[in-house]
Amino acid sequence: MTSTPNSDLDVIEFVQQLLDRLDEDDVSAEAMTDAFSLLADRRRRLLLEVMRTYGEELTLPDAAEEVAIRETGHTVTDIPAERVTEVYLSLYHDHLPRLVDAGLLEYDQERDLVAPDAV
Structure with a gap:
């Protein structure tokens, strides 16, 4: 064995x-x-993890920072701003719409807020 x-x-x-x-x-x-x-996708799992950890609405930029921290294992001050921007853009254009369509998250585009679904 x-x-x-x-x-x-x-x-x-x-x-x-x-x-x-x-x-x-x-x-x-x-x-x-x-x-x-x-x-x-790992980034979607991390976004869901971030939202479950906080349990309340976050701005998408704050959520992107948290995802970048978890991806890299570094503090936000040690992560290049370009990396956080890349995470934000991929969340905004790809991952967040999928999770919203599935009913797992809610997104208020006017306020740029992400929230765990109330269900």
Whole structure:
């Protein structure tokens, strides 16, 4: 038997638990595919994590800073402004619309505020 690192076991356990849960909840294949597609991108997962951590509305620039911090592992003062701008633009144009369309986040464009969905 080959040795499996702990992180691999964590992944295996997570997937097994997820599959068990999906069997119990009778989730459609389409819903499962859509959910995995939304969560496939690390930046979307980080944005959802940021919004869950704060649990309230944030400006999109603040959310972008938090995502950049989590991506790099550095403090915001150690992250080039261009990197934060790149994160902001990718959130605004790509990731945020997908999460809003899925009903996971809300976005007020006039005020540039992102909020966790009330559901």
